[in-house]
Amino acid sequence: MILKDKVAVIYGAGGGIGGAVARAFAREGAKVFLTGRKRTAVEAVARDIVSAGGFAETAEVDALDEKAIDKHLQSVISQAGRVDISFNAVGIPDTKTLGVPLAELELELFSLPLMSYATSYFLTARLAARRMVANKSGVIMTVSATHSREGIPLVGGYGPAQAVKEALTRNLSAELAPHGIRVVGLRPNAMPETRTIKNAWEPRAKATGMTWEQWQQMLASRTHGKRLMTLEETANVAAFMASDQASGMTGTTVNLTMGRVDD
Numbered sequence: 001m002i003l004k005d006k007v008a009v010i011y012g013a014g015g016g017i018g019g020a021v022a023r024a025f026a027r028e029g030a031k032v033f034l035t036g037r038k039r040t041a042v043e044a045v046a047r048d049i050v051s052a053g054g055f056a057e058t059a060e061v062d063a064l065d066e067k068a069i070d071k072h073l074q075s076v077i078s079q080a081g082r083v084d085i086s087f088n089a090v091g092i093p094d095t096k097t098l099g100v101p102l103a104e105l106e107l108e109l110f111s112l113p114l115m116s117y118a119t120s121y122f123l124t125a126r127l128a129a130r131r132m133v134a135n136k137s138g139v140i141m142t143v144s145a146t147h148s149r150e151g152i153p154l155v156g157g158y159g160p161a162q163a164v165k166e167a168l169t170r171n172l173s174a175e176l177a178p179h180g181i182r183v184v185g186l187r188p189n190a191m192p193e194t195r196t197i198k199n200a201w202e203p204r205a206k207a208t209g210m211t212w213e214q215w216q217q218m219l220a221s222r223t224h225g226k227r228l229m230t231l232e233e234t235a236n237v238a239a240f241m242a243s244d245q246a247s248g249m250t251g252t253t254v255n256l257t258m259g260r261v262d263d
C-alpha cells in the first residue's frame, strides 16, 4: 500500500476522475476526505470505498468558495491531524461554450472556465499549502487536458484554462518545493467512459455523421497504442504520483496522452 495512512482531500470527488482517484488512493491505504458541490455523488463513491474496507468521509464543499474550503480543511485536520494530499479534480460545466467559435464568443463565457479553474485550483492549493508548510511535507495535485498543448477548435476558454493550471503547477512548485511540498499535475487523454467526454464529443460525432464508436476509434487512432486510457489507468498513475515513491517529481504535469501530444 503506497499511500498507507496518508490523509487526502479530493475536490470534485463525485466526478469521473475525482471518483476514480479517490478509489485508487483508498485502495493504496489513504484516508480519503471526499468533497463535492452535491453530496449525493460523493456519497456513492464513499460507499464503494467503505464497503471495500477503506476509510472515506464526505462533505459538501464548493471548491470556488474560500471560506468553505478553509473550514473543511480545518475539520479534516481536527479529525485526522494533518493533510498530506490535496487533489483538485473539479470540472466546470461548459455546455454553453462548446461549439461556439472564439470570434463569436461573449467575453463572459470565454472568461468563465479561465476564472473558475484558476480560482478553484489556486484556492485549494493555497489553503492546503498553508497547512502542509507546518509539516514540511505534502503533495498538491490537479488534472489538465491535451487542450493545454494543442490547438483545438470550438472549446472557448477551456484550452487556455488548462494551460493556466499547468503554469500554476510549475509556479506553486517553485515556491513550495523548498518547504517539502511537491506540486504535480496529470494531463490525461479523453476517457470515453466519462460523462465529460460523452457530453462533449457525442454531439460532435453525430454532427459529422459518425457513430459514437467510430468517433472513439478516430480519437484512439491518434495515440501510439491505438487505444484510449481508462479512468483506472489514470488513477493508478495519480496514486503513484501522490506517494513517496514519486518524491523526485515536482513542478511538472505528467503526459498521459499515450503519445498523442509530444513533450
Ligand SMILES: NC(=O)c1ccc[n+]([C@@H]2O[C@H](COP(=O)([O-])OP(=O)(O)OC[C@H]3O[C@@H](n4cnc5c(N)ncnc54)[C@H](OP(=O)(O)O)[C@@H]3O)[C@@H](O)[C@H]2O)c1
Binding pocket: 011, 012, 013, 014, 015, 016, 017, 018, 035, 036, 037, 038, 041, 061, 062, 063, 064, 089, 090, 091, 092, 093, 143, 144, 145, 146, 187, 188, 189, 190, 191, 192, 194, 195, 196, 197
Ligand atoms: N474525462 C476525461 O476524459 C478528461 C480528460 C482530460 C481532462 N479532464 C478534465 O479533468 C477534470 C475532471 O473531469 P471529469 O471527467 O472527472 O469531470 P466530471 O465527471 O464532470 O467531474 C467534475 C466534478 O467537479 C464537480 N464540481 C464542479 N464545480 C464544482 C465546484 N465549484 N465545487 C466542487 N465541485 C465542483 C462536479 O460536480 P457537479 O456534478 O455538481 O457539477 C463533478 O463532480 C475536468 O477539468 C476535465 O476537463 C477530463
